[in-house]
Amino acid sequence: MIRGARVDVVDDVAAAFATLLGDRSFASIALSGGDTARACYERVAARAPDWSDVTVFFGDERWVEVSSPESNEGLARRTLLTVVGASHVQSVRDAGTDAVRAAARYDALVRDAGALDVVHLGLGDDGHTASLFPGSVALDEHDRLVVATGDDAHPYERVTFTYPAIARARLVVFTVAGRDKRAAFTRVVAGEDVPAARVRAHEVRWLVDRSVVSDESDTRVA
Ligand code: 6PG
Numbered sequence: 001m002i003r004g005a006r007v008d009v010v011d012d013v014a015a016a017f018a019t020l021l022g023d024r025s026f027a028s029i030a031l032s033g034g035d036t037a038r039a040c041y042e043r044v045a046a047r048a049p050d051w052s053d054v055t056v057f058f059g060d061e062r063w064v065e066v067s068s069p070e071s072n073e074g075l076a077r078r079t080l081l082t083v084v085g086a087s088h089v090q091s092v093r094d095a096g097t098d099a100v101r102a103a104a105r106y107d108a109l110v111r112d113a114g115a116l117d118v119v120h121l122g123l124g125d126d127g128h129t130a131s132l133f134p135g136s137v138a139l140d141e142h143d144r145l146v147v148a149t150g151d152d153a154h155p156y157e158r159v160t161f162t163y164p165a166i167a168r169a170r171l172v173v174f175t176v177a178g179r180d181k182r183a184a185f186t187r188v189v190a191g192e193d194v195p196a197a198r199v200r201a202h203e204v205r206w207l208v209d210r211s212v213v214s215d216e217s218d219t220r221v222a
Pocket of ligand 1: 033
């Protein structure tokens with residue numbers, strides 16, 4: 001269905017994500033943002049795993065205060081990181097005084113970390129993933145692992161993993177939920193050149209709810 005990837009159509013993406021993480025040991029993970037990610041993290045937190053030895057990164061971040069409701073780090077801290085006792089959290093916001101400086105420092109942190117065990121990604125309705133937006137120059141970045149980016153169609157300046165950073169992952173997990181993602185997912189399956197379709201890594205898994213692939217049910221992210 002998607003070249004080089006395994007696709008699981010599931011009734012509950014958040015539960016499937018929590019189960020997938022629960023079934024494997026990992027020492028490093030890059031988290032995502034958005035409503036689907038929030039539901040996933042709440043479900044992982046409900047299992048109360050011990051992440052005291054896990055190093056947490058963010059695959060992308062909006063350039064806002066961590067206290068902002070728009071912060072991906074803030075989302076992860078509120079829903080997951082405190083509950084699981086994550087003490088090795090690599091903050092994007094704390095990496096620099098502006099997005100460009102933070103991206104440069106974060107690039108070094110990610111490079112020094114080597115291959116991450118897990119990278120969690122979402123899918124935007126325009127086919128973006130992380131903050132790799134359609135038409136962005138970041139899509140053609142082949143050297144740096146992290147860049148500052150952004151466009152008029154998406155709020156806030158961003159700091160994002162590039163494809164080389166994602167490709168270092170041992171496992172990439174996409175979580176996609178909601179009928180509004182059907183068009184974007186269909187474009188990925190059709191092999192269209194949307195940002196999410198360019199993702200390659202050692203292992204790529206898609207957890208997709210049924211409303212994305214059919215009208216059987218319209219399970220919304222809680
Ligand atoms: C972000 C995310 C972004 C997100 C997708 C899906 O910072 O917004 O990293 O890539 O994962 O846009 O978001 P939803 O699950 O909210 O649709």
